[in-house]
Amino acid sequence: MDLRRRFLRHRKDSRLILGGLVALLAICAFVYYTLQRGRGLPAQMATNNVLLFVLWYINIILILTIVFILVRSFFRLLIERQNRILGSKFKTRLVATAISLSLIPVMILFPFATRLLLDSFDQWFATPVSEVVAEAHAAADELARRLEEDGLRKAGLVLRQVIGIDLLDLSQQADLQDRLQRLRADLDVDFLAVYDGTEPIYGTADVAAGFRRMPDPRGLKRLLERAIEDGEASKVVAEPLDVEGQLYLAAASGRRSSSDASAEPATVVLVGTLLPPDLADRRARLIDAYQSYLQLEVQKEDLRAAYLLNLLMVTLLVILAFTSISLRLARRVTVPIQALAEGTQRVSRGDLDHQVDVEVDDELGRLVTDFNHMTSELRASRTLLDRQNLELAASNERIAAVLANVAAGVLAIGPEGDILTCNSAALAILAQREDEVVSRPASEAWSDPERAKLRELAELPLVDGQRLGRQLQLTLGGEWKTLDVKVTTLPDPAARSGGRVLVLEDLTELIKAQKMAAWNEVARRIAHEIKNPLTPIRLAAERLLRKHGAADPNFATTLERGVATITREVDSLKGMVDEFSRFARMPEPRPTTIDLAALFDELVHLHLDIKPGVELATQVDAGAETVFFDLEQLKRVLLNLLDNAIEATEAPGRILLHSHREGDRLHFDVIDSGRGIRGADKERVFLPYYSTKGRGTGLGLAIVHRIVGDHHGEIVIGDAEPRGTIVSVRVPHTAPLNTAPLNTAPLNTAPRDTARSA
Amino acid sequence: MRPFAPWIVAVVCVSLLAVVAGASGRSRPEARIEALEVAVENRRLMVSFHLVDAFGDDLRRRVDSGLPTELSYELELNRDRKRWFDKDLETSRLQAIAMFNAVTSEYLINFKQDGRLIESRMVRDRDDLIEAMTHFDGLPAFDLDGRDAESRYLLRVRARLGVRNAFGWIPRSLATDWIESRKFRVGDG
Numbered sequence: 048m049d050l051r052r053r054f055l056r057h058r059k060d061s062r063l064i065l066g067g068l069v070a071l072l073a074i075c076a077f078v079y080y081t082l083q084r085g086r087g088l089p090a091q092m093a094t095n096n097v098l099l100f101v102l103w104y105i106n107i108i109l110i111l112t113i114v115f116i117l118v119r120s121f122f123r124l125l126i127e128r129q130n131r132i133l134g135s136k137f138k139t140r141l142v143a144t145a146i147s148l149s150l151i152p153v154m155i156l157f158p159f160a161t162r163l164l165l166d167s168f169d170q171w172f173a174t175p176v177s178e179v180v181a182e183a184h185a186a187a188d189e190l191a192r193r194l195e196e197d198g199l200r201k202a203g204l205v206l207r208q209v210i211g212i213d214l215l216d217l218s219q220q221a222d223l224q225d226r227l228q229r230l231r232a233d234l235d236v237d238f239l240a241v242y243d244g245t246e247p248i249y250g251t252a253d254v255a256a257g258f259r260r261m262p263d264p265r266g267l268k269r270l271l272e273r274a275i276e277d278g279e280a281s282k283v284v285a286e287p288l289d290v291e292g293q294l295y296l297a298a299a300s301g302r303r304s305s306s307d308a309s310a311e312p313a314t315v316v317l318v319g320t321l322l323p324p325d326l327a328d329r330r331a332r333l334i335d336a337y338q339s340y341l342q343l344e345v346q347k348e349d350l351r352a353a354y355l356l357n358l359l360m361v362t363l364l365v366i367l368a369f370t371s372i373s374l375r376l377a378r379r380v381t382v383p384i385q386a387l388a389e390g391t392q393r394v395s396r397g398d399l400d401h402q403v404d405v406e407v408d409d410e411l412g413r414l415v416t417d418f419n420h421m422t423s424e425l426r427a428s429r430t431l432l433d434r435q436n437l438e439l440a441a442s443n444e445r446i447a448a449v450l451a452n453v454a455a456g457v458l459a460i461g462p463e464g465d466i467l468t469c470n471s472a473a474l475a476i477l478a479q480r481e482d483e484v485v486s487r488p489a490s491e492a493w494s495d496p497e498r499a500k501l502r503e504l505a506e507l508p509l510v511d512g513q514r515l516g517r518q519l520q521l522t523l524g525g526e527w528k529t530l531d532v533k534v535t536t537l538p539d540p541a542a543r544s545g546g547r548v549l550v551l552e553d554l555t556e557l558i559k560a561q562k563m564a565a566w567n568e569v570a571r572r573i574a575h576e577i578k579n580p581l582t583p584i585r586l587a588a589e590r591l592l593r594k595h596g597a598a599d600p601n602f603a604t605t606l607e608r609g610v611a612t613i614t615r616e617v618d619s620l621k622g623m624v625d626e627f628s629r630f631a632r633m634p635e636p637r638p639t640t641i642d643l644a645a646l647f648d649e650l651v652h653l654h655l656d657i658k659p660g661v662e663l664a665t666q667v668d669a670g671a672e673t674v675f676f677d678l679e680q681l682k683r684v685l686l687n688l689l690d691n692a693i694e695a696t697e698a699p700g701r702i703l704l705h706s707h708r709e710g711d712r713l714h715f716d717v718i719d720s721g722r723g724i725r726g727a728d729k730e731r732v733f734l735p736y737y738s739t740k741g742r743g744t745g746l747g748l749a750i751v752h753r754i755v756g757d758h759h760g761e762i763v764i765g766d767a768e769p770r771g772t773i774v775s776v777r778v779p780h781t782a783p784l785n786t787a788p789l790n791t792a793p794l795n796t797a798p799r800d801t802a803r804s805a
Numbered sequence: 806m807r808p809f810a811p812w813i814v815a816v817v818c819v820s821l822l823a824v825v826a827g828a829s830g831r832s833r834p835e836a837r838i839e840a841l842e843v844a845v846e847n848r849r850l851m852v853s854f855h856l857v858d859a860f861g862d863d864l865r866r867r868v869d870s871g872l873p874t875e876l877s878y879e880l881e882l883n884r885d886r887k888r889w890f891d892k893d894l895e896t897s898r899l900q901a902i903a904m905f906n907a908v909t910s911e912y913l914i915n916f917k918q919d920g921r922l923i924e925s926r927m928v929r930d931r932d933d934l935i936e937a938m939t940h941f942d943g944l945p946a947f948d949l950d951g952r953d954a955e956s957r958y959l960l961r962v963r964a965r966l967g968v969r970n971a972f973g974w975i976p977r978s979l980a981t982d983w984i985e986s987r988k989f990r991v992g993d994g
Contacts, residue, residue: 100968103976115817191910269927283909293908334907341870345863352970 071368078361102356109363116370117146133388138381145373150366157362164358168351172344184337187330191295194320195281198297201234202279202318206299209241210314213303220249227251238262238294238319244312245271256321257290267296267317274298275313285331293327295320383411387418399426456551459537460505464488467546476551477501478524497521501532505547509536518554529554568734576623580616587612626746636677636757643667643674643715647704650685660698668707671714674778680754687747688717688774695721695772712760713780720771729764751776835861836966838984843960845949845993852880852946854984856939856964864966868903868912868934875902876938877965882947885957885988894958897946901938914938949991960986 120142127135208230212219223241228251231239238258240250245268252258264271266284273280279299287294300315322330343350383405393401399422403415447470450457456473460466466484474481477498484492493502500519509515515534520527531554537546587609594605647665654663674681685704692702696719705716724732733752755762760778767773836859844851859876868874878899900917912934916924928934946960966979 100976285906285908331908338871338907341866342872345867345870345872348970349968352976 067368067371071364074364075361078357078364102353102360106356106359106363109360109367113363113367113370116367116374120146120374133385133392135385137384138377141381142374142377145377146370149369149373153362153366153369157358160358160362161355164354165351168347168354172347177340177344180337180340183333187333187337190322190326190330191283194295194322195283195297198236198295198318198320199279199281199299201236202297202299202316204234205230205239205241205318206301206314206316209316210301210303215243215248224249224251234318236318237321238296238317240317240319242271242315242317244275244315246312250317252319253321262287262296262319270296270298271300271315271317274300274315274317287321290321291324291327293322293330295322379407380411383407383415387415390418390422394422394425399429454552456549456553458484458549458551460489460547460549462546464490464506466492473549473551476523476528476530476553478526497523501530501549501551504532505534505549507534509534509547512536527555529558565734577620580619584613584616629750636680636754638675638677638758640673641676641678641681643672643706646678646681646685647706650682650689650704653686654689654693658693658696658698660700661693661696662699662701664701664703666703666705666707668705670708671706671780674706674713674715674780676758676778677754680757684751684754684776685715685717687751688776691747692717692719692721692772692774695719695723697721708780709777711780712777715776715778717774718767718771720767723766723770723772724764732764733762836964836981838962838964838981841960841962841984841986843986843989844943845989845991848949848991849945850882850947850949850960851943852960852962852986853942853944854878854962855941856981859939859964859966860935865931868905868931869907871905871907873902873904875900875967877901878941879963879965880946881961881983883959883961885959894952895947899941899944899946903934903938952991954991957988957990959988962986 124135124139124142128139205227208226209223212223212226227239227241227249231251231253237256238250238252240261241248242264245264247261247264250261252261262284267282270280270282278301279297281295281297284294284296296317296319298315298317300313302313383403386403386405390401390403401422402419405415406412407415450470450472453470454472456470456476458466458469458473465486465488467486469481469484474484477484479492489502489505493499498521500521504515504517504519507515513536517532517534519530519532521530522528531552533550533552535548535550537548591602591606591609593599594602599605644665644667647667651663651665689702689704696702700720702720703716703718705714705718707714707716732748734749752762755776755778758778760776763775763777765773765775837857839855839857841854842852844853856876856878864874878901880897880899882895882897884894898919900915902915902917904913904915905911906913910929912928912931914926914928914934914937915922916926926937928937952958961983963983964981966981968976969979971977
C-alpha cells in the first residue's frame with residue numbers, strides 16, 4: 048500500500064476519533080452548562096413538560112442505540128463463533144472485556160449517584176424548612192389581612208360620617224373637606240377619598256408619605272364597582288404610583304336612602320394604608336420565598352425526574368462513548384490479529400501470494416509488516432527452491448546418465464544400512480538384479496559369504512570425509528573377480544551416522560592384462576638373464592669340442608677353463624633362481640617392537656667406509672623411537688634402500704636415516720644427496736626386474752615394496768633439496784588390529800607421491 | 806459481515822420507540838368532561854361544557870405556588886361518518902392558563918384559542934378561578950361557513966391536565982376521555 052493511501056487512511060481514523068472525542072466533550076460541556084444555568088432558572092423552566100419529554104426520548108434513543116450496538120456486537124460475535132472464523136474466540140474475549148470495563152464502573156456508579164440525588168431532593172424538602180417557610184408566609188398573610196380588615200373598618204367609620212352629606216351640594220363641600228381631613232388624621236390613614244358612585248368627589252392624602260395626586264379612577268373602577276355591589280371591597284396595590292411600598296385599599300359603600308337604590312348613586316369611601324417600603328419588601332420577599340419553595344415542592348417530582356433523566360442521559364452518553372471506543376479499540380486489536388491468523392492459515396495452505404492488508408501504526412502494524420515481509424521472503428525462497436529443484440533434477444538426470452554410462456559401479460547406502468541406489472555397472476559387477484539390491488538392507492542384499500566381504504568393508508567405521516580403499520577378490524556369478532572398492536562417507540548435516548558411497552572398479556581384466564604384461568617382461572628379462580650365462584657356456588662347450596676334435600695338446604687347460612666358466616655361469620643361474628624363489632616365497636611377517644636408534648646405528652656401522660667421502664647420519668625424532676615391524680624384513684628394506692643411496696651418492700655426499708611421526712604414521716626417510724631419480728623411473732623402480740644400474744636382478748625395490756605393503760604401509764619416492772632423493776617408508780605407528788596381509792598387491796600401483804600398497 | 810441490514814435496525818428502533826412512547830403516553834385521570842352542549846348561532850358553533858373533578862390537591866397547590874397552570878382543551882369537529890379515516894374536519898385548542906399573584910392575592914387567567922389570546926380575567930377567589938377554568942358557556946369554537954348544510958356533524962372534546970411521572974421519572978401526559986356532543990347540522994341554528 049502506498050504512502051498516500053496509508054496517510055489518508057490514518058488521517059481518516061484520526062479524524063473519526065478526534066471527532067468523537069470532540070462530540071463527547073461538547074455534549075458533556077453542554078450538559079454541564081445546562082445544569083449550571085438550570086440552577087439559576089425558575090423551577091418551571093427546568094420542569095417544562097417539553098423538556099421532560101425531550102430528555103426522556105433522548106434517553107430512550109440512547110438506550111436503544113446502546114442496546115443495538117451491544118446486541119449487534121453480540122450476534123456478530125455469535126455468528127463468527129458458529130462459523131468458526133479464526134480469531135473469533137479471542138475477539139469475543141477482548142470485546143467482552145472491553146465492554147465490561149466500560150460498563151461495570153458506570154453501572155456501579157449510577158445507582159450510587161441516583162441514591163445521592165434522591166437523598167439530596169429529600170433534604171431540600173425536609174420538614175423544618177417547610178415549617179419555617181410556611182410560618183413566615185402565614186405571618187406575611189396575616190399582616191395583609193389585618194391591614195385590609197383595618198382599612199375596611201375605617202372605611203366603614205368614614206362612610207357613616209359622610210353618608211348623610213349630599214356630595215353634589217356645593218354648599219356642603221367645605222364641611223365635607225374639613226371632616227375628611229380631620230378623619231384622615233384621626234384614623235391615621237394615608238389616603239382618604241369619597242366617591243359618588245365611581246366619580247371622585249374629594250380626596251385627601253398624606254403628602255409626607257409621598258402622595259402627590261389622587262389615584263387614577265380608572266385603576267380603581269373595578270374595586271369601586273365591587274364595593275358598590277358588595278358593600279365593601281379591598282385591594283392591594285403592589286406598586287402604587289408616586290409612592291413606595293404597598294398600598295392597601297379598602298372601600299365601603301352606602302346610600303343616604305335605602306328606598307330607591309337605583310335613584311341615586313352610592314357613596315363610596317376609599318381608605319388607603321401604605322405599608323412602608325421596607326416592610327413591603329420584606330413581605331414581598333417572604334411571599335416570593337414561600338412561593339419559590341412551594342413551586343419547588345409542587346415540581347418536586349418533575350424536578351427529580353428531570354435530574355434523573357439528565358443523570359441517566361449523561362450516564363448513557365458515557366456508556367455509549369466508552370462502548371463505542373471499547374469496540375473500536377477491540378476492533379483495532381482484533382482485526383489485525385484476525386487478519387494475521389487468516390493469513391497464517393492461508394500461508395500454511397501454501398498461498399504464499401497472500402498479503403495482510405490491514406493498516407495499523409502500532410506494534411501490530413509492525414507484526415503485519417513483518418508477516419507480509421516473511422510471506423514475500425517465503426515466496427521468493429520457494430521460487431528459488433523450485434528453480435534449484437529443477438536444476439537439481441536436471442543435475443540428477445545428468446548424474447544418472449553419467450552413472451549409467453560409467454564403467455565403475457556406484458552404490459549409495461543410507462544411514463540405516465539400506466541400499467539407496469546403484470547404477471547398472473554396479474549391478475553387472477555384483478551380478479545382481481536391481482530389485483535384489485535397491486531399497487534393501489545391505490545385510491539382506493549381500494547376505495552370501497562373498498558379498499558379505501563387501502558389506503563388512505562398507506560397514507567399517509569411518510569419520511566424515513574419510514575415504515577407504517581396498518581390493519577384494521570375490522567370486523561373483525561364478526567368476527573370480529578382483530574389485531577395487533572405495534568407500535566414502537556421505538556428509539550428514541544432521542550429524543547422525545551418515546551413509547556411504549561405494550565405488551566398485553572391476554580390476555579383473557586389468558590385473559590379468561598387467562600380469563600378462565609382467566610375465567612377458569619377466570620372461571623377456573629371464574630370457575635375457577639366462578641368455579647371458581648361456582653364451583659363455585656355449586662358447587666354452589664349443590671350444591672344448593673344437594679343441595677335443597683337433598686333439599689340442601692344451602685341451603686339458605682349455606677343459607679346465609671351460610668347466611670353470613660353465614660352473615661359474617651355472618652358479619650365476621642358480622643364484623638368479625634363488626632370488627626368484629625368495630621373491631615368490633616371501634616369509635610371513637612376524638612383527639615385534641624394534642628400537643629404531645639401535646637399528647639405524649647397526650646399519651650405519653655396516654656401511655662405514657664403503658664409499659669414502661659419503662657421510663652416513665641418523666636422526667630419530669621424539670615419538671618415533673620404536674616401530675612394530677618384522678625385524679629381518681625391516682633390515683632388508685633399509686639395507687636395500689641404503690645400498691641404493693650409497694651407490695647413487697658421489698663423494699662428497701651425505702646420507703641421512705631419519706625417523707619421525709606424522710599423525711598416526713611412522714616415517715623412515717632415507718635421504719641422499721645423489722644424482723636423483725628421473726620422474727619416469729620413479730614409477731617403475733618398484734617393478735620386478737627393473738633396474739637402472741645395468742646389473743643385479745632388479746628385484747630389490749620390488750621386494751621392499753612388497754614388505755612395506757605386507758605391513759600396511761606405503762613407500763613414496765621424492766626429490767630432496769637441493770638435490771638427491773627421498774625414499775619415505777610410511778607405516779602405522781602402532782600394531783594394526785588386523786595384521787593379515789593383503790593377498791595381492793598391484794604391480795604398478797606405486798604412484799609418484801602416494802603409492803599405496805593396496 | 807453485516808448481521809443486520811440498516812432498514813431492519815431502523816424498523817426495530819422505531820417500533821421500540823413507539824412502544825415506549827405509548828407506555829409513557831397518556832394516563833386516564835378521574836377528571837371528565839360533562840354537560841357538553843353545542844349550538845349553531847350565525848353559522849358559528851358555540852360550545853358549552855364543564856370539566857369536573859379536575860382540581861385536586863396537586864393542581865390547587867400548583868396554582869397557589871404561582872406557577873403558570875394550564876388546562877387545555879382539544880376540540881374536534883367531526884363529520885358523522887362510520888369510517889374513522891375521514892371524520893376529522895377541524896381541530897381547535899383552548900388553553901386556560903392561571904397565575905397567582907401572592908402579593909395582591911389575585912388570580913390572573915389568560916384564555917387562548919389556537920395560540921391567540923382571547924380573554925384575560927382577574928379573580929380573587931379560588932372558587933372563581935376553578936369556575937373560570939373549567940366552565941365554558943357559549944364559547945365560539947368553529948366557523949361553519951362553507952360547511953355542507955345537509956351533513957351531520959359532531960364535536961369531540963377532551964381536556965389535557967398536564968404531565969405526571971410514572972415510576973418517578975417516566976413522563977406521562979394526563980388527559981380525559983373524549984366526549985362527543987350530539988349530532989347537528991349547520992342549518993340547525
